[in-house]
């Protein structure tokens with residue numbers, strides 16, 4: 001009887017999965033938080049990646065009078081006029097000036113300025129927006145003075161509150177190669193590439209995630225916080241050349257675990273120097289105890305590793321999995337798993353370094369994205385969130401940008417453009 005009930009339950013679950021096509025954002029879920037087996041949503045158009053870049057290129061082509069994209073232009077600071085309005089940006093013209101480039105240019109670049117008629121909007125991301133604000137004299141006064149930058153607004157929250165996920169991989173070697181990866185060398189002109197190019201078909205239409213599971217790390221966790229992705233590759237995070245490893249293995253299964261809604265807010269972005277070509281100093285302060293005294297994030301990650309191991313076990317018993325390569329079957333105790341996680345966890349969703357919030361509570365932006373203590377200067381990017389959103393941030397960033405567009409249009413109606421005379425100089 002119990003067996004029959006369980007079979008009906010499973011059948012219902014499969015039928016549900018087919019009806020909403022594995023999309024965790026399906027309307028069929030209404031306002032409930034999804035958990036269970038699903039696909040990883042993709043942002044694609046005609047089976048090709050489609051994101052901000054494509055949107056910008058499209059708008060620039062359709063409205064060249066409204067959007068001009070200038071490449072090889074490194075923003076160096078925001079310019080202000082005598083009334084304290086942000087009225088432009090100074091930038092360095094030249095190729096590969098930012099020192100994060102694999103082969104950075106040692107030249108200083110040519111200093112140029114552009115003017116804003118209405119506002120300056122920074123969207124440099126969670127690392128570079130706070131850097132740009134600090135280079136413009138907006139940030140923690142003591143820190144700016146250390147680097148000889150005149151203080152325009154003492155705003156201690158700039159660069160603080162850096163947040164990210166914790167991600168960790170459990171890597172299995174299969175006994176046989178994946179059929180779906182046959183011929184995949186991850187280069188132009190291999191067989192799957194030609195299939196994708198000619199008919200938008202095959203494995204290159206995917207992001208390499210076979211399936212995913214969303215779950216709560218604990219019964220009392222208010223929303224699901226664990227995302228486990230089954231990748232048909234050896235994946236242990238991002239580093240230069242990380243994707244080259246994919247071509248070297250065709251028999252790997254990585255359960256990539258992503259812990260969302262992490263407690264740690266202790267990360268910080270600060271200046272190394274007053275030179276805009278320098279990378280800022282970025283310290284995530286992972287697993288810092290202050291925000292998570294009970295170590296709940298670590299406990300959730302250890303639980304998630306045990307969970308994906310549980311899913312892999314039947315495959316190992318049936319001879320499909322040869323062995324677990326990472327962390328390895330010998331890593332079993334909570335202490336050993338914690339040390340594996342501490343040494344290997346990564347993240348790639350950095351956010352929250354210029355959060356919306358009251359100035360007295362280290363907020364950097366008001367609810368209209370304006371930088372506290374400034375005029376006509378806004379920030380619209382991942383740095384504006386007070387808390388890191390969801391599992392994957394770009395849809396939340398797009399929504400924020402839509403909201404900001406409404407705010408900007410309303411402000412444009414209410415505020416006259418800045419007036420300049422020929423020959424005006426700014427930022428002096």
Ligand SMILES: Cc1cc2nc3c(=O)[nH]c(=O)nc-3n(C[C@H](O)[C@H](O)[C@H](O)COP(=O)(O)OP(=O)(O)OC[C@H]3O[C@@H](n4cnc5c(N)ncnc54)[C@H](O)[C@@H]3O)c2cc1C
Pocket residue numbers: 073074075076123124125126128129132238348349350380381382383392393394395397
């Ligand atoms: C490898 C990787 C994979 C990811 N995959 C996903 C995913 O699948 N799904 C998801 O939701 N999120 C993903 N993310 C996260 C997502 O890409 C980011 O959260 C998002 O792009 C942040 O948007 P943003 O507008 O804040 O900043 P960004 O997208 O980083 O945009 C900032 C822009 O400003 C430019 N810039 C910075 N400083 C200057 C300067 N001084 N002068 C001129 N230009 C400057 C930068 O070049 C960049 O183009 C991924 C991130 C990485 C690193």
